[in-house]
Amino acid sequence: MRCLTHEELLRHRMGLAPDTAEHAGHAEHIGGCAPCTGRIELLDRLLAGLSEGPLPDVPEHLVQAAKAIPRSAAPAAPGPLARVRELIAKKLVDTASFGLAPALRGSEEGGPVDRHLLYAADSFEVDLAVVEGGSLVGQVLADDGEGPHLSGAVCVLVGENAARETDVRNNGDFRFEDVRPGRYALFVESTELRLVVPELDLTSPT
Amino acid sequence: MSERTEESPAEIARELCRGVLSGNPEAWERLVEQYGRLVLAIPRELGLGEDDCEEVFQTTWLALYRDLHRIERPGALPKWIATTARRHAWRALERRKRDGAVVPSGEEELRGGAVEGLLAAESRQLIHDSIEEMPGRCRDLLLLLFFDRRPLSYAAIAGELGVAEGSVGPGRVRCLAELARILERRGLGVD
Known part of the structure; x- marks a missing residue:
C-alpha cells in the first residue's frame, strides 16, 4: 500500500x-x-x-x-563592547565520539564522569564533563596566566528551552545541575573576555 | 505577477551577510526588515514587558552587527538570530526575577508555554520566508489567502489573480502541498 x-x-x-x-x-x-x-x-x-x-x-x-x-x-568611535575580546572555541576532544574512557575527574566533581569534552580558543581551554546525574561541570583554563580576564565572569548555557547563568569561580570552575540531553551554546563572559562554545551537542549517548 | 526562481532563505542569508560585510548599508537594512519580526516575537512570547522587548530587540541586532564576521555558516543566520534573541530574552527574564519583579505567570508554566511559542515564531518566520521565495502564482495565491490583512473572498482573490473563482480552492491545496515539500527540504519540524 x-x-x-x-x-x-x-x-x-x-x-x-x-x-x-x-x-x-x-x-x-x-x-x-x-x-x-x-x-x-x-x-x-x-x-x-x-x-x-x-x-x-x-x-x-x-x-x-x-x-x-x-x-x-562605527569603529571610529569604539564603545565599551569594542574592548571585549571574543574567542570562538573549537572542540578538541569528545569521549563520546571516540569511545574513549572519560577523564577521571570524579572525586573532584562529586560523581563519576559520563562524558568529557575539551574546547580550545587561542590560549584558553574549556574543559567540560557531564557527570553522573546529569550535571555539567566545567573549568576555563588559561595557559598564559591570563586569569584576570575571568574576574567576575559568568557562564551562560543556552538551550532551545531556556538559558541558565552561573558564576565562574576564581579558579575558573562552573557547574550546572540537571542538564538535559540537547543542543546548547555556552558563553563565558567577563568585562574583558567573551569565550564562546557555539555548538555543544549533549544529545549523544553517554 | 512576477515570476521568481526559488531562492532559499539560506541563500538569501548568505547574500545579505556578504553585503553587510562588504559595507553595503542596504543589505543591513534588508536584514533588519527580513528578521525584525522574528527578533521581537521571541521576547514577546516570553511575556516580557515592552521596555524589555525593545532592549532585547536592540541588543540582538547589536550582537549581530558585532559578530556577523564570525558566523562561519551564513546560511544558518536565521537560526543564529533566533538563538541570540532567545538568549537575550531569557537573560532579561532572569534579571527581572532577580530584581523581584513579578513575572507574567508561574515560571514553569511560563517556560512550558513560551517554548512552544518561541518555536512557533521560528516556524512562522520560515513559512513566511518560504512563501515569499516561491516561484510563480503559488506565492501570490498563498500571500493573499493567509497574509493579506484584508478579509478576501475567493471571488476577490480570483479577481486579483485574474483566474476563475473555481480554481482558487484546488490551487490552495496544490500550492500548500508545494510549500510543504519546500518546508520538508528546509527542515520544518526537525528541531
Whole structure:
C-alpha cells in the first residue's frame, strides 16, 4: 500500500473529501505509517503557522534604531563592547565520539564522569564533563596566566528551552545541575573576555 | 505577477551577510526588515514587558552587527538570530526575577508555554520566508489567502489573480502541498 501524497494528506487534514478513489482506498494507511505520520506533523505545523498569520509588525522607531546601528557602532568611535575580546572555541576532544574512557575527574566533581569534552580558543581551554546525574561541570583554563580576564565572569548555557547563568569561580570552575540531553551554546563572559562554545551537542549517548 | 526562481532563505542569508560585510548599508537594512519580526516575537512570547522587548530587540541586532564576521555558516543566520534573541530574552527574564519583579505567570508554566511559542515564531518566520521565495502564482495565491490583512473572498482573490473563482480552492491545496515539500527540504519540524 503506497504512502499518500502531500496533496492527499492535506485534503485529509483539512477535512476535504478525497479527490480520487485510490486516495479514499488508502486513507487507512495514514495511521500506521511513519513517513505519513511525519508528513502529517509537518502539515499540522504548517497549517497552525498559517492560521496565526504573519508575525506582528515591529514599531517603526525600533526598525529605524536597528537600521542605524552601522552608523552608531562605527569603529571610529569604539564603545565599551569594542574592548571585549571574543574567542570562538573549537572542540578538541569528545569521549563520546571516540569511545574513549572519560577523564577521571570524579572525586573532584562529586560523581563519576559520563562524558568529557575539551574546547580550545587561542590560549584558553574549556574543559567540560557531564557527570553522573546529569550535571555539567566545567573549568576555563588559561595557559598564559591570563586569569584576570575571568574576574567576575559568568557562564551562560543556552538551550532551545531556556538559558541558565552561573558564576565562574576564581579558579575558573562552573557547574550546572540537571542538564538535559540537547543542543546548547555556552558563553563565558567577563568585562574583558567573551569565550564562546557555539555548538555543544549533549544529545549523544553517554 | 512576477515570476521568481526559488531562492532559499539560506541563500538569501548568505547574500545579505556578504553585503553587510562588504559595507553595503542596504543589505543591513534588508536584514533588519527580513528578521525584525522574528527578533521581537521571541521576547514577546516570553511575556516580557515592552521596555524589555525593545532592549532585547536592540541588543540582538547589536550582537549581530558585532559578530556577523564570525558566523562561519551564513546560511544558518536565521537560526543564529533566533538563538541570540532567545538568549537575550531569557537573560532579561532572569534579571527581572532577580530584581523581584513579578513575572507574567508561574515560571514553569511560563517556560512550558513560551517554548512552544518561541518555536512557533521560528516556524512562522520560515513559512513566511518560504512563501515569499516561491516561484510563480503559488506565492501570490498563498500571500493573499493567509497574509493579506484584508478579509478576501475567493471571488476577490480570483479577481486579483485574474483566474476563475473555481480554481482558487484546488490551487490552495496544490500550492500548500508545494510549500510543504519546500518546508520538508528546509527542515520544518526537525528541531
